[in-house]
Amino acid sequence: MSRTKSDWTTPTDIKAQLQKLWDRGAMLASMVQGEPLFPLRLALRGPNSRQLSDNFAEVRDWIAQLTATAGPYRIVWRTVNHRVLGSNRIPSELWIDSMEDALGLIGKQHAASTFTAMLELTQDREPCLLPWLSKRPLQAMELTLSWPLLLQTVDWLRHHPRPGIYLRQIHIPGIHTKFIERHRGVLTELLDLALPQDAIDTEATGSTNFCHRYGFRDKPLRVRFRLLDPDIKILPSGTDQDITITREAFARLDLPVRTIFITENEINFLAFPPVQGAMVIFGAGYGFRNLAGINWLQARTILYWGDIDTHGFAILNQLREFLPHAKSFLMDRKTLHAHRPLWGEEKHPETVTLTRLTAEELALYDDLRGNKPGNNVRLEQERIGFQTLLDALNLISPSPAARAETP
Numbered sequence: 001m002s003r004t005k006s007d008w009t010t011p012t013d014i015k016a017q018l019q020k021l022w023d024r025g026a027m028l029a030s031m032v033q034g035e036p037l038f039p040l041r042l043a044l045r046g047p048n049s050r051q052l053s054d055n056f057a058e059v060r061d062w063i064a065q066l067t068a069t070a071g072p073y074r075i076v077w078r079t080v081n082h083r084v085l086g087s088n089r090i091p092s093e094l095w096i097d098s099m100e101d102a103l104g105l106i107g108k109q110h111a112a113s114t115f116t117a118m119l120e121l122t123q124d125r126e127p128c129l130l131p132w133l134s135k136r137p138l139q140a141m142e143l144t145l146s147w148p149l150l151l152q153t154v155d156w157l158r159h160h161p162r163p164g165i166y167l168r169q170i171h172i173p174g175i176h177t178k179f180i181e182r183h184r185g186v187l188t189e190l191l192d193l194a195l196p197q198d199a200i201d202t203e204a205t206g207s208t209n210f211c212h213r214y215g216f217r218d219k220p221l222r223v224r225f226r227l228l229d230p231d232i233k234i235l236p237s238g239t240d241q242d243i244t245i246t247r248e249a250f251a252r253l254d255l256p257v258r259t260i261f262i263t264e265n266e267i268n269f270l271a272f273p274p275v276q277g278a279m280v281i282f283g284a285g286y287g288f289r290n291l292a293g294i295n296w297l298q299a300r301t302i303l304y305w306g307d308i309d310t311h312g313f314a315i316l317n318q319l320r321e322f323l324p325h326a327k328s329f330l331m332d333r334k335t336l337h338a339h340r341p342l343w344g345e346e347k348h349p350e351t352v353t354l355t356r357l358t359a360e361e362l363a364l365y366d367d368l369r370g371n372k373p374g375n376n377v378r379l380e381q382e383r384i385g386f387q388t389l390l391d392a393l394n395l396i397s398p399s400p401a402a403r404a405e406t407p
Contacts, residue, residue, distance in 0.1 A: 015106055032134040041093060041094070260302050268381055330392055
């Protein structure tokens with residue numbers, strides 16, 4: 001492709017090349033690494049030999065434009081001999097000789113000075129964090145005001161590994177719970193560099209597990225449940241047996257129930273009819289840490305009732321990581337097609353392969369993610385007729401409790 005006059009490098013193009021280096025963090029990273037980035041040769045596009053002849057006036061203007069602002073960059077010239085125009089000098093190379101010149105051209109002297117102060121502070125207090133500054137210099141710049149406090153937090157954790165207290169109880173001037181919670185992502189990366197391995201629970205990942213990862217106390221996981229059998233009581237008679245307790249207390253209950261329903265919809269949870277020898281747990285979408293490791297659940301029939309859509313089956317798939325024997329309830333093809341007029345649309349369907357579904361569940365999941373019943377079909381659990389629920393419960397527990405009349 002032939003080069004046109006619009007392709008010739010301009011002072012604006014030179015500035016843009018340096019701005020890209022800044023935007024990639026390369027300039028600041030080189031300050032951390034101690035590896036000089038300059039002198040740096042820049043890309044230069046100029047006229048070819050034919051354009052020198054045919055567009056000499058434009059070439060002369062182009063050279064004048066480059067030399068008019070040549071202070072921050074250095075031009076290397078070459079001599080071109082032409083049979084008509086004679087001997088002429090044109091730019092052949094462009095160089096930025098120093099970091100100071102580059103910063104001056106793109107107006108980043110103050111920002112670089114700020115970063116230098118952060119770098120010096122880190123070298124003095126927490127040199128183990130220099131690799132993070134090198135990797136994420138632009139993110140560091142966004143944390144300028146918070147950086148001294150972040151370094152103090154890292155220092156405190158190094159001297160108080162796995163402290164066993166709430167974040168609220170950290171005594172560092174200027175640092176409070178909201179500060180740590182706001183910076184959990186950054187602190188995770190910094191603490192992983194600064195702390196010894198025995199001070200980190202590497203299996204606790206994600207920002208929600210920050211406290212567990214570094215040995216802080218966290219607010220306890222809770223389980224909300226209703227006892228569906230009127231003959232099984234924890235609270236006094238005549239009291240609604242809708243109970244919320246900590247996971248630890250729930251693990252010690254070992255309730256005399258045979259069947260445990262888990263439902264994701266609160267109204268379904270509240271309206272669940274009486275069932276002999278049963279209880280219902282209010283789920284919370286993805287995440288079943290509050291049910292993990294509770295031994296007595298392994299000896300009960302677990303029935304999960306979620307939406308008939310791709311995410312409903314994905315949540316069921318995740319539940320089986322903790323309760324492998326859990327079965328689906330009212331999440332079948334018959335129920336889906338019986339409620340066709342009530343179908344909705346799933347906004348962001350799941351598409352991953354699920355490995356813990358039964359053959360029947362997987363076939364329906366594959367149909368849903370393949371849009372075979374329709375486009376992004378979704379049947380929410382609360383749209384399923386109450387009589388359908390009663391009929392399904394009657395098959396499980398044919399008792400007067402399960403045969404309650406529909407209001």
